[in-house]
Amino acid sequence: MGLLDGRVVIVTGAGGGIGRAHALAFASEGARVVVNDIGVGLDGSPAGGGSAAQSVVDEITTAGGEAVANGSNVADWDQAAGLIQSAVEAFGGLDVLVNNAGIVRDRMMANTSEEEFDAVIAVHLKGHFAMMRHAGSYWRGLSKAGKAVDARIINTSSGAGLQGSVGQGNYSAAKAGVAAMTLVGAAEMGRYGVTVNAIAPSARTRMTETVFADMMAKPDAGFDAMAPENVSPLVVWLGSTQSRDVTGRVFEVEGGIVRVAEGWAHGPQADKGAKWDPAELGQVVSGLLSKSRPPMPVYGAGS
Structure with missing residues (x-):
């Protein structure tokens, strides 16, 4: 008996990397899987060759x-609806x-084009x-029809x-939006029997091989923490x-580590009970910051 016997699962962006691993893992636990992949390059541009989704389906059926393959574009409103219907x-x-589907268009903010911003936001956030x-x-x-629902949404955010x-900047904004959207989805969909959670994974994929390259090296032997x-x-x-019973949570996953992410929360505060004068806020803000936790450093910013 598998943990997912009889359940129907859609995995988007499942033609390779983490998505492929998800699809295979669900299938190994008895799920019937819709393997979705549009078959594009890392930056979202058209890619030649055979169907990545069908290749994963073949692995599962063998x-x-x-499993069935699906090539819908999740950033297209109607195609996203069609993907649900296909399951x-x-x-x-x-x-x-x-x-899980995503692309990257990495660039410093001062050099990012409107198209590079829109493309990443479209696939990750709108998708x-x-x-x-x-x-x-x-x-x-x-x-509403009185049928029992015990459904799940698992989103993919990022460190x-x-x-x-x-x-x-574009990718970080999109993934921050995914984390916030997960919280809203959990609050809204619980009444229908749906839980909504997210993961922030660290693993070796097409999207990470050019970022944090020193962390991506595969070990010669032993546990491959970045698999x-x-x-x-x-x-x-x-x-x-x-x-x-688990909903509205974001989990960081890396190697053998599973960590519950704790996001924005109310910290130290000062209440004057009246309107502040800008000149007096310097000392107030300094006092609040001295009592608060320091922010986590931005990846790639150095010490």
């Missing part, structure tokens, strides 16, 4: 699992949505939102979204029925 048509329903919206609408319909990353497969066990568990 191992005795059930229903192929397997009779949908239980788990794993939002997550469009998929959440259409999946949420599907599950809300079931709930860049939690702390920022030099040269990735994409290390991220998937938590995602599989979050997609299972065992996780129904």
Whole structure:
């Protein structure tokens, strides 16, 4: 018996890297998987060759699992809706949505073009939102019809979204938005029987091989802490029925580490009870900062 026996899962961006690892891991636990991948390059440009999604489907079916390929663009509103419908048509329903698809257009802010900003925001942030919206609408319909729903959404944020990353202003903004959207989704969809969580993974993929290169080297022997497969066990568990009491959380995952991320929270405050004069705020702000926790350093900013 697998942990996901009978459950239907969509994994976006599942043609390689972490998404592929997710799809294979879900299938190994008995899930029926819709393997979504648009088949583009790292920057979102068209890529030639065969279907990355179909290749993963072939791996799953060869191992005795059930899967279908899908090439929808998650950043396209109607195609995102069609991806949800494809799961229903192929397997009779949908239980788990794993939002993983993404691209990068790395550039310092002063050099980033409007197109580079829009492309990254579209795939990561709009792509997550469009998929959440259409999946949420599907599950809300079931709930209102009196049918039991025990569904899951697992989003993909990033350490860049939690702390920022030099040269990735567009990507960091998108991933920070994903983390905030996860909290909103959890608050809104719980009434329909849906939990919403996110992961911030660290692993060796196409999107990380040019960033933090010193961390990406594969060891000659022993435990490969940066292998994409290390991220998937938590995602599989979050997609299972065992996780129904966990929602609105962001987990950092790296190697054998699972960490609960703690985001923005109210810190020290000063209340004058009246309007402040700008001239008196310097001392006030200094006092507040002396009592607060120092921020985590931005990735790539140095000491």
